[in-house]
Amino acid sequence: MTEIRRLLPETGIMSGPTSVERLTERGFERAMARAMLMTPSDIIAEVSQSGIKGRGGAAFPTGLKWSMVSQAPGAQKYVVMNADESELGTFKDRVLLEQDPLGPLSGLVIAAHAVGARKAFCYIRGEYREVEQVLAAAIETLRRVGLVGPDTVEVEIRRGAGAYIAGEETALFNSIEGMRPEPRVKPPFPTNKGLWGSPTLIQNVETLANVAVLFAHDVEWFKAYGTKDTPGTKLVALSGHIHRPGVYEVPFGTPVADILNAPELGGSVAGTGRLGAVLLGGAAGTFLNAAEVQNTLLDYPSLSKVGASIGSGAMMVFDDTVDLTWVLTKMARFFAEESCGQCVPCRIGTRRILEIAESGNLWSRTQDLRELGQAMRDASICGLGQTAPLALLSALDRPELRHHD
Amino acid sequence: MDTQNSAVYQVVSALLEDLPRERAQLLPALWRVAESEGYLSQDAMEAVSKILGVPSAEVFGVASFYSLFEGEEGRVPVYICTDVMCALQGAQNLKDAAEKSAVNRPIAVKESACLGQCDHAPAAWIGGKVLRRASPEEVKTAVTEVRHD
Structure with a gap:
């Protein structure tokens, strides 16, 4: 089990992350030159054939999204890089932008060409100030070589200011437009009505990096790793009780246990050395017990058998001493604070969960919590409210994870 | 407040001099003021409102949504x-x-x-x-x- 490096630059690469040399060395110059000679529909066909799915968490087929934006009526179109990475335990986009910002940006330029957008935004969380500087330098490099500018696509950085919900795509549009970053009701979807009501393509940083490496090579190369369902590689972010915390790139289909234990990857469970649970996919993710970790692969079909998904690729590792009630209470407080409050199921639901957690009744009021969770999933207008109860419900489904003193 | 002549208005006006006068510049405008002054005072938000032509209640509504704008005077x-x-x-x-x-x-x-x-x-x-x-x-x-x- 070795780490693959495609989205992340090869170790030992000599050129600076924002240098013109890096563009050549990583093949991004070639990627953009190749894409610019293709028709938009050929580009979109290649993205579809590659099987790339969105890496922000929803795993929506990227080629399909591009064709929807491309076909949506409207003279003005936009593309947006979502770098508002704020999900608990998630830091892959930060590492990607620190190490290789020209990759995602090249993907953004190709995306703009494919859907006919002349204006792009990179929305980055305000706490990533140092990363923002790297991103700005990389945009400057692309401007110098003529790939960004008035004749191609203008790229503007927008800095968030500390609001988790602003990472939700329609809330992000509102933030850029100078409104409160509250999610909009969908439909209409961003592919038809996004920024200022125009068709907008919004993608996660890692998705765009996939596009860049695809066009630097070809579909066959891209599909050499991964599974039939999900070709390619995924960045996973390991943290917590693990010997080698960090971001690793692995093919889809890699056993979850290998990611934790391989010496080149997680290097095994730290703390007591005995695995308690893994929270996969962030605060809105799923807890896996030790047996599930042993028996699952990092792929959607395998994980769906245990009710889990890859989400952002965050893997938070807890040894067997961690009281998950404490973790769940902390996450409940987070969602109650970050709920924007405009829709009732989320505003009240996140509060109720927090109250139950703080009163020490998480494990005894499971039926109430399940009903509450269902109401939030059914009736909240955005992903925050819909997914806020997921990790909690996944823990309730695994009573063996409950900590007994 | 007698906006156009106040010291705060002058400061904010200088900070936002090259920004297009449009709603979409509200967040960048708030960032400039917050970074320069250390926090967003009521008077500074009034000034942003006047300069960008955004109702002051909405400037406050946007600014107060973001936790990184929760700075206080002198802290x-x-x-x-x-x-x-x-x-x-x-x-x-x-x-x-x-x-x-x-x-x-x-x-x-x-x-x-x-x-x-x-x-x-x-x-x-x-x-x-x-x-x-x-x-x-x-x-x-x-x-x-x-x-x-």
Whole structure:
């Protein structure tokens, strides 16, 4: 089990992350030159054939999204890089932008060409100030070589200011437009009505990096790793009780246990050395017990058998001493604070969960919590409210994870 | 407030001089003022409202939504990540150290949700710089070095 490096630059690469040399060395110059000679529909066909799915968490087929934006009526179109990475335990986009910002940006330029957008935004969380500087330098490099500018696509950085919900795509549009970053009701979807009501393509940083490496090579190369369902590689972010915390790139289909234990990857469970649970996919993710970790692969079909998904690729590792009630209470407080409050199921639901957690009744009021969770999933207008109860419900489904003193 | 002539209006006006007068510039405008002045005062938000032509209630509505605009007059915020991964690795010790060295200084210690530095937990964000795998000692030093002019 070795780490693959495609989205992340090869170790030992000599050129600076924002240098013109890096563009050549990583093949991004070639990627953009190749894409610019293709028709938009050929580009979109290649993205579809590659099987790339969105890496922000929803795993929506990227080629399909591009064709929807491309076909949506409207003279003005936009593309947006979502770098508002704020999900608990998630830091892959930060590492990607620190190490290789020209990759995602090249993907953004190709995306703009494919859907006919002349204006792009990179929305980055305000706490990533140092990363923002790297991103700005990389945009400057692309401007110098003529790939960004008035004749191609203008790229503007927008800095968030500390609001988790602003990472939700329609809330992000509102933030850029100078409104409160509250999610909009969908439909209409961003592919038809996004920024200022125009068709907008919004993608996660890692998705765009996939596009860049695809066009630097070809579909066959891209599909050499991964599974039939999900070709390619995924960045996973390991943290917590693990010997080698960090971001690793692995093919889809890699056993979850290998990611934790391989010496080149997680290097095994730290703390007591005995695995308690893994929270996969962030605060809105799923807890896996030790047996599930042993028996699952990092792929959607395998994980769906245990009710889990890859989400952002965050893997938070807890040894067997961690009281998950404490973790769940902390996450409940987070969602109650970050709920924007405009829709009732989320505003009240996140509060109720927090109250139950703080009163020490998480494990005894499971039926109430399940009903509450269902109401939030059914009736909240955005992903925050819909997914806020997921990790909690996944823990309730695994009573063996409950900590007994 | 007699806006056009007030000192605050002059300052904000200079800060926003090259920004297009449009609603979409509200967040960048608020950032410029917050970074330059250290916080967003009521008068500064009034000035932004006048300059961009956005109703002042809406300027306040937007500004108050974002936690990084919660600064107060004369107190520089420093952030300690106390989310799950950092809490597991000793964030409380960092917070205690920060609070101790903030005593008698114009500094507000704030708990932050996940800063996205979990591979380097525990983390803090002080004076625009992220401290990774921070020790209480490092936090103490960083807090005492925060500029507050």
